[in-house]
Amino acid sequence: MEQVSYIVGRESILTDISHVFRRGRTTIIIGPSGCGKSSLLKVTAGLYPNIEGRVLFEGQDVSRMNEKEYQHMQRRTGFLFQDGALWANMSLYDNLTLPVLVTAPHISRARLDEIVARTVGVMNFTEPLDQRPAALSAGERKIFSFLRAIVTDPEIFFMDEPTTFIDRSKVGLLKEKIRALKEEGKTIVGITHDMDFARELADSYILLSGGRIIAAGSSEEIMDSRDPVVRVFINDFIQN
Amino acid sequence: MVTAVGRWARLKFAEFSEAIGFFLFLIKETFFFIQKRRIGLRVLIMQIFFTGVEALSVIALISLGVGAVLIVQGNNILPLLGNPDLLYQILIVVIMREMGPLVTAFIITARSGSAITTELGNMVISHEMEAYMSVGINPISQLGVPRLIGVTTAMILLNVYFNLFGLLGSYMVAHFISPFPFREYMTGLVMQMNILDVISSFIKSFVFGIIIAVVSCYHGFKVNLAVTEVPVRTIRSIGTSIVGCIIADVIIITALR
Numbered sequence: 001m002e003q004v005s006y007i008v009g010r011e012s013i014l015t016d017i018s019h020v021f022r023r024g025r026t027t028i029i030i031g032p033s034g035c036g037k038s039s040l041l042k043v044t045a046g047l048y049p050n051i052e053g054r055v056l057f058e059g060q061d062v063s064r065m066n067e068k069e070y071q072h073m074q075r076r077t078g079f080l081f082q083d084g085a086l087w088a089n090m091s092l093y094d095n096l097t098l099p100v101l102v103t104a105p106h107i108s109r110a111r112l113d114e115i116v117a118r119t120v121g122v123m124n125f126t127e128p129l130d131q132r133p134a135a136l137s138a139g140e141r142k143i144f145s146f147l148r149a150i151v152t153d154p155e156i157f158f159m160d161e162p163t164t165f166i167d168r169s170k171v172g173l174l175k176e177k178i179r180a181l182k183e184e185g186k187t188i189v190g191i192t193h194d195m196d197f198a199r200e201l202a203d204s205y206i207l208l209s210g211g212r213i214i215a216a217g218s219s220e221e222i223m224d225s226r227d228p229v230v231r232v233f234i235n236d237f238i239q240n
Numbered sequence: 241m242v243t244a245v246g247r248w249a250r251l252k253f254a255e256f257s258e259a260i261g262f263f264l265f266l267i268k269e270t271f272f273f274i275q276k277r278r279i280g281l282r283v284l285i286m287q288i289f290f291t292g293v294e295a296l297s298v299i300a301l302i303s304l305g306v307g308a309v310l311i312v313q314g315n316n317i318l319p320l321l322g323n324p325d326l327l328y329q330i331l332i333v334v335i336m337r338e339m340g341p342l343v344t345a346f347i348i349t350a351r352s353g354s355a356i357t358t359e360l361g362n363m364v365i366s367h368e369m370e371a372y373m374s375v376g377i378n379p380i381s382q383l384g385v386p387r388l389i390g391v392t393t394a395m396i397l398l399n400v401y402f403n404l405f406g407l408l409g410s411y412m413v414a415h416f417i418s419p420f421p422f423r424e425y426m427t428g429l430v431m432q433m434n435i436l437d438v439i440s441s442f443i444k445s446f447v448f449g450i451i452i453a454v455v456s457c458y459h460g461f462k463v464n465l466a467v468t469e470v471p472v473r474t475i476r477s478i479g480t481s482i483v484g485c486i487i488a489d490v491i492i493i494t495a496l497r
Contacts, residue, residue: 182340
């Protein structure tokens with residue numbers, strides 16, 4: 001992304017952000033609450049079209065993509081939202097199959113059922129799929145949001161606080177699945193307050209404060225940095 | 241002062257341009273709806289059901305009441321004026337051309353328009369719109385187009401229903417109060433009705449349906465971050481829809497005079 005700023009009303013959420021996300025790498029965005037981490041993640045995923053600057057996906061400006069190009073890009077990504085963001089008016093089955101139908105509108109029902117069975121099996125999800133998301137707990141909704149994000153086997157995985165709301169018994173399994181995505185060579189961009197997990201996953205970090213990038217680089221570069229501001233960040237967030 | 245007025249005018253112009261852009265996009269997407277989106281069909285059916293079927297009882301009650309009052313009062317007053325046949329013309333103009341489309345539009349605005357704005361606004365707040373975008377679906381196409389088609393279709397059907405109840409059902413109510421031969425009533429009605437009455441009623445219900453759907457969706461999608469924006473946008477959407485329908489009504493009346 002090049003010189004990206006994101007303004008809501010009169011408030012500047014992100015200011016002059018430039019960064020390159022490498023294919024097959026895991027980048028973790030770190031910063032205090034309200035610093036714009038989720039906004040940066042969504043801008044990166046092309047979910048906020050009204051921004052200043054440019055977000056480039058394989059060299060192509062996302063804001064200038066036509067509908068087909070935009071759809072093609074989004075079909076290659078999966079997004080785990082912080083609050084799940086499941087479609088409340090649809091059944092769980094429809095929540096899971098809609099992304100597949102967008103990719104393959106003429107897919108057979110049998111094949112669709114097969115994909116659904118395989119996907120829910122990833123997290124041992126056993127709740128009935130004919131119910132609405134409101135019937136699930138916050139943790140279950142989050143797990144289901146993860147399943148929706150991976151149902152199309154995306155190349156790029158965005159995750160916003162993947163482990164919050166989820167009970168301990170499931171957190172381990174979810175982390176294991178995210179680790180597996182990394183091992184498969186997926187590109188991962190994420191936010192997490194679980195610093196042990198962040199250290200384990202991260203190939204590189206973006207340190208964000210007040211909507212600006214304070215520092216960005218590989219894990220080694222960030223950890224070895226002598227910049228006093230970066231050291232404070234490392235002490236406050238990464239090593240604590 | 242001048243600067244403030246200028247800023248206000250600029251802001252209003254920008255908002256108006258944005259609304260026009262939204263309207264044009266929605267219309268363009270509507271043309272591609274059937275061929276592109278089998279996944280939006282369920283939303284369309286639900287919208288027609290919610291807007292149309294669930295409003296039937298209210299519409300029936302109002303149209304019966306209005307029609308019955310017109311017949312009873314007309315039967316009392318018009319013979320005194322020496323022109324009892326004027327009743328049919330009054331019935332057609334008031335029920336079919338004016339009150340049918342307008343009252344139906346107001347009921348749909350209050351019931352379905354407000355519900356659409358609230359629902360879409362809440363979906364923005366809960367990030368469901370972003371979830372649509374994340375799987376490559378334009379939320380305006382996915383959610384706006386079925387609502388536009390659904391509300392417009394329901395508006396046209398409810399207007400026909402209002403006219404039927406207003407013109408025929410109300411006869412039965414009036415008949416109990418002061419007996420009146422049905423054949424005479426029907427002949428008088430058909431003789432006075434012309435094609436322009438039917439066209440006018442249809443055009444109005446079609447245009448009002450589009451206005452209500454576009455305004456309700458626009459305000460729903462305009463919700464930004466806070467839950468408190470939802471009721472504000474809903475109130476604005478109701479006000480704008482009613483004003484829009486009245487302005488359109490005046491324009492259509494003038495054009496078809």
